[in-house]
Amino acid sequence: MNRTIRLIILALIILGGLSWGIYYYQRSQRITSTDDAQIEGDIYPIIPKITGYISDVLVRDNEEVHKGDLLIRIEGKDYQIRVDQARASLQAVRETLLATRAQVGQIISESEAANADYQKSMSDLRRYKPLAANDEISKQQLEEAERAATSNASKFRALEQQIAVIKAQVKLGEAKVAEATATLNNAELELSYTQIVSPAAGRVSKKSIEPGQWVQAGQMLMAIVPLTDVWVVANFKETQTGRMKPGQEAQIKVDSYPGILLHGRVESIAAGTGAQFSLLPPENATGNYVKVVQRVPVKIVFDEKDLKTHPEIILRSGLNVIASVNIGGS
Numbered sequence: 001m002n003r004t005i006r007l008i009i010l011a012l013i014i015l016g017g018l019s020w021g022i023y024y025y026q027r028s029q030r031i032t033s034t035d036d037a038q039i040e041g042d043i044y045p046i047i048p049k050i051t052g053y054i055s056d057v058l059v060r061d062n063e064e065v066h067k068g069d070l071l072i073r074i075e076g077k078d079y080q081i082r083v084d085q086a087r088a089s090l091q092a093v094r095e096t097l098l099a100t101r102a103q104v105g106q107i108i109s110e111s112e113a114a115n116a117d118y119q120k121s122m123s124d125l126r127r128y129k130p131l132a133a134n135d136e137i138s139k140q141q142l143e144e145a146e147r148a149a150t151s152n153a154s155k156f157r158a159l160e161q162q163i164a165v166i167k168a169q170v171k172l173g174e175a176k177v178a179e180a181t182a183t184l185n186n187a188e189l190e191l192s193y194t195q196i197v198s199p200a201a202g203r204v205s206k207k208s209i210e211p212g213q214w215v216q217a218g219q220m221l222m223a224i225v226p227l228t229d230v231w232v233v234a235n236f237k238e239t240q241t242g243r244m245k246p247g248q249e250a251q252i253k254v255d256s257y258p259g260i261l262l263h264g265r266v267e268s269i270a271a272g273t274g275a276q277f278s279l280l281p282p283e284n285a286t287g288n289y290v291k292v293v294q295r296v297p298v299k300i301v302f303d304e305k306d307l308k309t310h311p312e313i314i315l316r317s318g319l320n321v322i323a324s325v326n327i328g329g330s
Contacts, residue, residue: 030243030326030327030328031251031324031325031326031327032240032244032324032325032327033322033323033324033325034234034236034237034240034322034323035320035321035322036234036235036236036295037232037235037252037300037320037321037322037323038232038233038317038318038319038320038321039230039231039232039254039315039316039317039318039319039321040230040231040233040317040318041225041226041227041229041230041315041317042200042226042229043205043223043224043225043317044198044199044202044223044224044225044226045220045223046071046072046196046199046220046221046222046223046224047217047218047219047220047221048072048074048193048196048215048217048218048219048221049190049193049217050074050079050190050193050194050217051214051215051216051217052074052075052076052078052079052194052214052215053074053075053212053213053214053215054072054073054074054075054209054210054211054212054213054214054215055073055074055075055076055211056072056211057071057072057207057209057210057211058070058071058072058073059071059204059207059222060204060207061204061205061207062203062204063203063204064201064203065198065201065202065203065204065224066198066201067198067199067200067201068197068198069197069198070196070197071196071197071198071204071222072196072209072221073194073195073196074193074195074196074215075194076191079187079190079193079194080191082187082190082191083184083187083188083191085187086180086184086186086187086188087184089180089183090177090180090181090183090184093173093176093177094177094180096176097170097173097174097176097177100166100170101170101173103166104166104167104170107159107162107163107166108163110159111156111159111160111163114152114155114159115156117152117155117156118149118152118153118155118156120152121145121148121149121152121153122149122152122153124145124148124149125142125145125146125148125149128141128142128145129142196221198224199224200224200226201226201228202224202225202226202227203225203227204222204223204224205222205223205224205225206220206222206223207221207222208220208221208222209221209222225316225317227314227315227316230302230315230316230317231267231299231300231301231302232250232252232299232301232302232321232323233297233298233299233300234297234298234321234323234325235274235295235296235297235298236295236296236298236325237293237294237295237296238273238293238294238295238296239293240327241269241296241298243327243328244266244269244298244325244327245266245269246265246266246267246268246269247265247266248265248266248325248326248327248328249263249264249265249325249326250263250264250265250266250300250323250324250325250326251263251264251323251324251326252264252300252302252321252322252323252324253321253322254313254315254319254320254321255319255320255321255322256319257310257313260310260313262302262303262306262307262310262313263302263306264300264301264302264303264306265300265301265303266298266299266300266325267299267300267301268299269296269297269298269299270296270297270298270299273294273295273296274294274295274296274297298323298325300323300325302315
C-alpha cells in the first residue's frame, strides 16, 4: 500500500470520527427556541386601606424608590381624634375597673370580719343552750345569743352575695377594658394607614393621584415595579416541551439589547397550556374540532453573574425576548 492510499484512508477515518463527534455534540446540544416570550416580574399595587383626602404625594412617575420609602400621606386629623377618644375611653374603663377591684378587697375584709362574728355567735349559742337548760343563765340571755347568731349569719350571707355581684362587675370591667384596648389598637392601626410606604424597591408606575383628592379604601393609586427580581415566561409549542425539564440551560436575547446574549435556566414548566388559563378556555366538544398547536408557559430565571457583567441592562417587565433551551439528548 503506497503512501497516498494510506493518507486517504487516514483522512477518511479522521473525517468519520469528526462526523460522529459532530453528530453526538449536536445531539447533546439540541436547542429549541421561541420568540413568544416576555420578561415578567412582580408588580406591587399601592392601595389605601382607609378613606380620606390625600395631603401629600411624595413621588413622581418613573421615580426609583426603596423599600419603606414614604409614598403618600392621607389627611390624618380625623384618625388622630379617634385615637385620642379611644385612649380616653380606655383610661376611663381602667379607672372604673381599679375602683371595682378595690371595692372587692374592702368587702372581702368586711366579710371576713362578719364571718368571725358569726362563728363567735354560733359558738356562744352552742355554749348557752346547755346552760339555759340547767337554768344557769336566763332565757333572755339565750334569746339574745340566738338573735346575735341570726343577725351575724344574715350579715355574712349578704356580704358573700355582694362579693359575688362585685366579682361579676370586675369581669364585666375587664371585658370593657379588653374591648376599649382593641378599639384603641384599631384606631392606632388606621392612623398608621395614613402613611403609605413602598412595599419593595422599584420604580413608580401608573401614578393616578394628586394632593387634595378623595380616595376610597381599595382604590388603585400607583404601582411599584421592581427592576431586579424579574424572569422570563416563554410560551413554547407543546411539540417543543417533550424533553424539557427544570434545570436545563437557557439563553435569552432581549430585543432592547441586540448583540447581548444572557444565560439562565429553566425553573419550572406550567401545569397546563396558556389556553386553559384564559378567561374563556376553548371548548372542543362541538363536533367542529380543529387541532391547534398549544403553547406551554415555561419560567426561565436569569444567571445573576450575567446581569452583573452587563450593568447597563435594565430588564423591564413586558420586554420581548427570544428564549432558547438546551433540551440535550435526554
